[in-house]
Amino acid sequence: MDWLHDLLARDVLRGLGEWSDHAIRWIATFFDQQSKPLATLSAVITVLMAVATVLSWLRRRLAVARGAEARLLLSTPTDSATLNRYSARAVTVLGRDREWGELLRFLKAESAFCWLQLAGSGGQGKSRLALELIDQAQGKGWVAGFLDVEDIRRFGDGWTKWWPDRPHLIVIDYIIGREAEIKPVLQGLARRARLIRRRRRGRVRVLLLERQRWDRGGIGGARHAVGGADSAPAIAGEARAEWFIRLAEHHDGSDAVLMESRFERGVIELCKLDQAALVEIVRAVARQAAPAPEPMLPDAALIAEQLARIDGEGRPLYAYFLGQMLADGGQNTGWQRDDLLAATLNREQGARWRRCLGEGDLPCLGDGSGAERMAVLATITGGLDCVDAVRRGLLSPLSSTLRRQVLVLVDGCLDQCATGPSHQIPPVLPDLLGEWFVLSAFDKGVAPEELMDRAWRLAPRATAGFLQRIVQDFPEHPVTALLLELAPPEPPAWEALVEAASTILAHLHRARRPFPEQMTRALIAAAETGDGRAMSNLGVCYHTGQGLPVNLREAVRWYRRAAEAGVGRAMTNLGLCHERGDGVVADPAEAVRWYRRGAEVGHGRAMVHLGVHYSTGQGVPQSVEEAVRWYLQGAQAGDGRAMALLGICYQGGQGVARDIDVALDWFRRGAEAGDCGAMVSLGVCYHTGQGVPLDLRMAECWYRRGAEAGSEVARQRLGLIQSETDKARPEVAALGVEDIRTSQPNFTYIQA
Numbered sequence: 001m002d003w004l005h006d007l008l009a010r011d012v013l014r015g016l017g018e019w020s021d022h023a024i025r026w027i028a029t030f031f032d033q034q035s036k037p038l039a040t041l042s043a044v045i046t047v048l049m050a051v052a053t054v055l056s057w058l059r060r061r062l063a064v065a066r067g068a069e070a071r072l073l074l075s076t077p078t079d080s081a082t083l084n085r086y087s088a089r090a091v092t093v094l095g096r097d098r099e100w101g102e103l104l105r106f107l108k109a110e111s112a113f114c115w116l117q118l119a120g121s122g123g124q125g126k127s128r129l130a131l132e133l134i135d136q137a138q139g140k141g142w143v144a145g146f147l148d149v150e151d152i153r154r155f156g157d158g159w160t161k162w163w164p165d166r167p168h169l170i171v172i173d174y175i176i177g178r179e180a181e182i183k184p185v186l187q188g189l190a191r192r193a194r195l196i197r198r199r200r201r202g203r204v205r206v207l208l209l210e211r212q213r214w215d216r217g218g219i220g221g222a223r224h225a226v227g228g229a230d231s232a233p234a235i236a237g238e239a240r241a242e243w244f245i246r247l248a249e250h251h252d253g254s255d256a257v258l259m260e261s262r263f264e265r266g267v268i269e270l271c272k273l274d275q276a277a278l279v280e281i282v283r284a285v286a287r288q289a290a291p292a293p294e295p296m297l298p299d300a301a302l303i304a305e306q307l308a309r310i311d312g313e314g315r316p317l318y319a320y321f322l323g324q325m326l327a328d329g330g331q332n333t334g335w336q337r338d339d340l341l342a343a344t345l346n347r348e349q350g351a352r353w354r355r356c357l358g359e360g361d362l363p364c365l366g367d368g369s370g371a372e373r374m375a376v377l378a379t380i381t382g383g384l385d386c387v388d389a390v391r392r393g394l395l396s397p398l399s400s401t402l403r404r405q406v407l408v409l410v411d412g413c414l415d416q417c418a419t420g421p422s423h424q425i426p427p428v429l430p431d432l433l434g435e436w437f438v439l440s441a442f443d444k445g446v447a448p449e450e451l452m453d454r455a456w457r458l459a460p461r462a463t464a465g466f467l468q469r470i471v472q473d474f475p476e477h478p479v480t481a482l483l484l485e486l487a488p489p490e491p492p493a494w495e496a497l498v499e500a501a502s503t504i505l506a507h508l509h510r511a512r513r514p515f516p517e518q519m520t521r522a523l524i525a526a527a528e529t530g531d532g533r534a535m536s537n538l539g540v541c542y543h544t545g546q547g548l549p550v551n552l553r554e555a556v557r558w559y560r561r562a563a564e565a566g567v568g569r570a571m572t573n574l575g576l577c578h579e580r581g582d583g584v585v586a587d588p589a590e591a592v593r594w595y596r597r598g599a600e601v602g603h604g605r606a607m608v609h610l611g612v613h614y615s616t617g618q619g620v621p622q623s624v625e626e627a628v629r630w631y632l633q634g635a636q637a638g639d640g641r642a643m644a645l646l647g648i649c650y651q652g653g654q655g656v657a658r659d660i661d662v663a664l665d666w667f668r669r670g671a672e673a674g675d676c677g678a679m680v681s682l683g684v685c686y687h688t689g690q691g692v693p694l695d696l697r698m699a700e701c702w703y704r705r706g707a708e709a710g711s712e713v714a715r716q717r718l719g720l721i722q723s724e725t726d727k728a729r730p731e732v733a734a735l736g737v738e739d740i741r742t743s744q745p746n747f748t749y750i751q752a
Contacts, residue, residue, distance in 0.1 A: 072143070072147075072151075072155060072158070072162070072164075072168070072170075073147075073151045073154065073155075074143060074144065074145025074146060074147055074151070074168075074170065074171075075145050075146050075147075075148065075151070076131075076134060076138075076144075076145045076146070077131070077146070082348065082411055083285060083288060083289060083320060083324060084317070084320055084321070084324075084344070084348070084429075084430055084433065085411075085429060085430065086125070086127040086128040086131060086430070087131065089128070089131075090284070090285055090288055090320065091280075091281050091284040091285060091288075091320075092284075093125070093128060093129065093132060094273075094277040094280055094281060094316075095273045095274040095276075095277030095278075095316075096125070096129060096270070096273075099118075099129065099268050099270060100129065100132070102264075102268050103116075103118075103129065103133050103207075103268065104133075104136070106205060106207075106263045107133065107136065107137060107169065107205060109205075109263055111193070111203075111261070111263075112193050112194070112202070112203055112204065113189050113190065113192070113193035113203070113204045113205075113206075113261055114205060114206075114261050114262060114263040115186060115189075115190070115205070115206040115207070115208060115258070115261060115262055115263065115266070116205070116206075116207055116208070116262065116263040116264075116266060116267070116268065117207075117208040117209075117210060117213065117214050117266060117267045117268070118130060118207060118208070118209050118267075118268050118270065119210060119211065119212065119213045119214075119267050119268070119269040119270065120211065120269055120270030120271070121211055121313055121315065121472070121473075122211060122315075122317075122430070122431045122432045122435075122469065122472070122473055123311075123313075123315035123316065123317030123318060123430065123431075123432050124270035124271075124273075124313075124315050124316065124317075125270060125273075125315075125316050125317070126173075126209045126270060127173060127209060129270070130146075130171045130173070130207055130209055133169065133171075133207065134146075134169060134171060137167070137169040137205075140167075141166065141167070142166065142167040142168065142169050143164075143166050143167070143168045143169070144168070144169035144170075144171075145169075145170075145171065146171045146172070146173060147170050147171065147172050147185070149178055149181050149182075152181050152182065152184075152185060153181065157184070157188075159184055159185055159187075159188025159189060159192070160188050160192070162188075162192070163195075163202065164202035164203075164204055165202055166202065167202065167203040167204070167205075168202075168203070168204045168205070169205045169207065170185075170204065170205065170206045170207070171206075171207045171209065172185070172206065172207070172208050172209065173209040174209070174210070174382070174465075175208060175209075175210040175243045175247075176210065176212075176243045176465045176468060176500075176503075177382070177459075177461035177462045177464060177465035177496075178461070179243055179246035179247055180246075182247060183246065183247045185206070186206060186247055186258065187247070187249070187257070187258075189204055189206065189261075190257045190258055190260075190261040191257055193261055205263075210241075210243060211469075211472065212241045212243065212503070213241060213267050213269060214240070214241050214243075214244035214266060214267060215240065215241070215244075215265075215266065215267060215638045215673070216241055216674065241503075242499075242500075242502060242503050242533070245533070265638075269672070271314075272313055272314030272315075273314040273315070273316055273319075274314075275304050275307075275308075275314070276300075277316075278304070278307050278314060278316065278319045279300045279303045279304055279307070279319075281316050281319035281320065281323065282297075282303050282307070282319045282322050282323040282326065283297060283303075283323070284323070285319070285320050285323025285324060285327070286323040286324070286326045286327040287327075288327075289323060289324045289327035289328070290327035290328075291327075295326065295327050295329075297326055298326070303322070303326075306322060306335055307319060307322060309335065309336065310322065310335055310336065310337050310340055311337060317430060317432060318337075318340065321340050321341070321343075321344045322335065322340060324344065324347060325340065325343055325344070325347075328347065341432070341433065341436040342436070342440065344433060345365070345433060345436060345437055345440065346365070348411070348433070349365075349409060352408050352409070352411060353408055353409070356404075356408045356414070365437075365440055365441060365444055366440065366441055366443070366444020366445040366446055367445070368445055368446050368447075369405075370398075370402050370405075370406075371402060371405035371406045371408075371409050372409065372441060372446065373446060373451060374398065374402070374406045374425060375406050375409045375410050375425070375428060375437070376437070376438050376441050376442075376446060376451055377451050377454060377455055377458075378406070378410060378425040378426065378427050378428075379410070379427040379428045379434045379435075379437060379438050379466075380427075380438060380451070380452070380455040380462075380463055380466045381427075381455050381458050381459040381462045381463060381466075382427055382459065382462040382465070382466070383424065383425065383426050383427055384424070384425040384458070385423065385424060386398050386403065386423040386424070386425065387423045389454075389458060392457075392458075394454050394457055394458055395454070398423075400420030400421060403420065403421040403422070403423065403425070404420070404421040406425050407421055407422065407425065409428075410425060410426055410427065410428050411426075411428070411429070412424075412425060412426045431469060431473075432473060435466075435469060435470050435473055435474060436474070438466075438470070439470065439474060439477050439479045439480065442479045442482070442483075443477075443478070443479050448479070448482065448483060448486065449486060452483060452486050453489050456488045456489055456490070456493035456496075457489060457490065457493065460488070460492050460493040460495070460496035460497075461496045461499075463493070463496065464496040464497055464499065464500035465500070467483060467484065467497075467500065467504060468500055468503050468504055468507065470483070471484070471504050471507040471508060471511075472507045475507060475508060475511035475513045476511065476513065481513075481516065484504070484516045484518060484519060485516055485517075485518055487518060494522075494525075497518075497522050498522045498523075498525050498526045498529075498534075499526070500522075501519050501522035501523045501526060501534075502523065502526075502533065502534065502537050504519055505519055505520075505523065505537075505546075505547070509546065514547075515541075515546055515547030517547075519547070520541065520547040520548060523537060523538055523541065523547075524538060527558065530565070532562045532565035532566065532567040532570070533562075533567065535558050535559075535561050535562035535565065535567070535570065536558070536559065536562035536567050536569055536570040536573065538558045539554075539555045539556070539557075539558035539559040539562065539570065539573060540555070540573070542554040542555035542558065543555035543573070543577075543582065552577070552582045552583030553583045554583075555577070555582070555583055556574065556577050556582070556583035556584055558570075559573045559574040559577065560574060563594070563597070566601065568598045568601040568602060568603030568606060569598070569603055569605065571594050571595075571597045571598035571601070571603065571606060572594070572595060572598040572603050572605050572606040572609065574594045575590075575591040575592070575593070575594030575595040575598065575606070575609060576591070576609070578590040578591035578594060579591035579609075579618075588613070588618045588619030589619045591609075591613075591619060592610065592613055592618075592619035592620055594606075595607075595609045595610045595613070596610060599630070599633070602637060603637070604633075604634045604635075604637035604638055604639030604642055605634070605639055605641065605642075606634075607630045607631070607633045607634030607637060607639065607642060608630070608631065608634045608639055608641050608642045608645065610630045611626075611627040611628070611629075611630035611631040611634065611642070611645065612627070612645075614626040614627040614630060615627035624649075624654050624655035625655045627649075627655060628646070628649050628654070628655035628656055630642075631645045631646040631649065632646060635666065635669070635670075638673065639673070640669075640670045640671075640672075640673030640674050640675030640678060641670070641675050641677060641678075642670075643666045643667075643669045643670030643673060643675065643678060644666070644667065644670040644675050644677040644678035644681060645677075646666045647662075647663040647664070647665075647666035647667040647670060647678065647681060648663070648681065649663075650662045650663035650666065651663035651681075651690075660690060660691035661691060663691065664682070664685060664691045664692065666678075667681045667682045667685065668682065671702070671705070674709065676705075676706040676709035676710060676711035676714060677706075677711070677713075679702050679703075679705045679706035679709065679711070679714065680702070680703065680706040680711055680713055680714045680717065682702040683698075683699045683700075683701075683702035683703040683706065683714070683717060684699070684717070686698040686699035686702065687699035687703075687717070687721060696721060699721055700718065700721050700722070703717045703718040703721060704718055706718075
């Protein structure tokens with residue numbers, strides 16, 4: 001019936017009645033001119049009217065059927081009484097004016113379909129901003145809300161047939177572990193964008209909420225300085241996240257359709273919130289949570305100092321936690337992150353248990369009660385369907401009393417169904433608190449082996465996603481290391497861990513934590529199955545000695561296998577080996593050949609290396625103009641180092657007309673993309689007043705960010721600006737290309 005549906009959807013048949021009237025008049029005139037019998041004319045007219053009636057009926061029936069098949073359900077969370085839930089809206093959104101403006105522009109964009117990611121670490125407020133945008137869209141008559149996996153499954157293959165007759169804002173939270181369900185949504189809409197455009201009222205926006213930026217890579221590697229100075233080029237990175245690669249059609253995340261349909265850069269990242277906004281959040285939450293109207297609060301400077309000690313990332317969620325502790329009379333000026341999380345967890349759960357269950361046997365974290373164990377299991381798996389778990393033999397039936405206790409513990413809905421409290425147990429939220437709840441329960445006595453075994457069997461991908469989050473948020477916690485060493489019990493669970501291995505190792509690397517043996521084995525298993533990304537990453541491990549002994553020949557072997565599979569970053573790293581003589585004979589021309597191959601498949605860092613070679617004349621004729629051309633291509637591919645080098649060219653007039661404003665723009669874009677060289681360059685501009693007013697505070701800020709990203713040059717300049725004798729001396733020169741190259745950290749990033 002699809003061909004009939006498409007036929008009847010054509011514009012030429014939409015006005016079927018008018019078309020048939022013209023046809024009938026023409027036929028009548030024709031027969032009249034030919035002096036045909038009136039009876040014949042009447043018969044023809046009757047047949048045409050019958051056909052028109054049948055086609056019109058079929059069109060209406062298909063429209064009804066289409067509407068039934070493509071009924072898209074979007075949900076909006078109900079208000080929560082718990083202040084820590086984003087749906088509670090305890091405080092007006094503060095300090096996100098720039099990001100909010102970008103979201104509004106996303107909503108107003110002219111394109112029929114486009115997508116955008118809202119990124120940021122846990123607790124930065126992604127879901128809250130998405131909820132505000134949903135409200136904004138609904139107020140303008142849009143269909144807007146969150147789309148969960150169950151609704152996606154109910155919608156089936158409707159994405160290939162859907163004709164939205166109203167503007168839609170679709171928000172999808174939690175991508176990792178759900179890529180298989182979400183991919184048809186994004187791919188189907190992106191491929192139907194031109195058809196949707198014909199329905200001018202049916203614009204569609206998809207907002208993806210995920211911590212890791214889609215254009216940021218995975219595993220990083222400490223550079224192995226074999227025969228190279230600190231200025232040696234770094235091991236190549238890839239501007240694609242593992243979860244995004246699984247949404248794309250190409251194995252390395254290159255997807256022309258998705259790239260064409262993204263909104264601007266395709267990502268808004270929520271970074272450190274302004275200190276004044278954080279302090280205001282603390283005060284506002286404290287006023288709401290305090291039993292008295294005006295709680296006695298420390299002054300703003302002390303609150304800011306406490307927040308900086310608790311969380312260096314400036315996340316508003318920690319301000320919510322601190323506000324509630326201060327409202328309860330906690331005047332501890334030495335709060336640490338773990339103290340605050342433990343106190344918040346005890347406050348939330350204790351208050352709910354007393355309110356809902358009375359003063360009976362109140363739970364104690366780590367007591368191993370049935371309710372606590374089920375709450376831990378639900379939090380690891382992202383929610384627990386008790387009926388399904390019992391049917392699969394992974395749980396014994398839970399009594400009505402036990403289900404009620406679990407729901408109270410996790411702050412679930414206590415509405416009664418036919419068999420008592422709900423069989424659907426949600427996780428402890430928000431994520432940071434849920435992760436801390438699980439780690440604390442295991443740390444205080446709950447045995448992890450049995451619960452992790454059940455979690456892997458119940459929801460392997462969700463469990464792998466949970467491990468990724470705790471490694472990102474609590475990499476140094478001893479329980480995190482313990483959980484990473486527990487072997488999955490069956491092939492589907494092992495496969496899920498293998499898929500997550502690169503991302504887990506990336507988080508461990510950034511936290512300077514050792515690679516567990518099991519994670520390295522998972523990476524090897526993925527590489528041996530022919531996974532190009534894993535092969536490339538395994539080459540990095542052998543190249544840098546992370547998780548495996550340094551073996552440059554093995555590194556080259558895995559890079560070559562991955563390059564033959566078409567992985568651009570492997571081509572780039574293979575070129576680097578030929579440039580430096582790592583595991584092969586040094587050969588600049590061969591290095592350029594591999595860089596060129598990597599650039600041809602769209603790898604941004606390969607373009608950077610090509611540009612540097614043209615700049616220096618190694619392996620190719622020297623051409624500053626050609627270098628600029630490759631830097632520009634690398635910048636357009638999203639590579640932050642290319643943006644930094646392009647800024648240097650505009651700053652010094654190398655291959656382009658000198659333009660400090662354009663240089664500053666590229667420095668900012670490179671810094672936003674995470675390049676420490678761009679951060680240092682911005683710091684230099686503020687330090688010397690180049691293109692911006694001289695501002696030592698801003699210079700120090702950018703130097704600090706570069707130092708935190710691992711740049712030795714940034715650390716040196718940070719010390720310079722902090723010295724008592726420093727007066728923003730004019731001899732603090734701007735960075736050159738070599739400075740940018742040496743400003744990179746002693747580790748780099750590559751895509752999983």
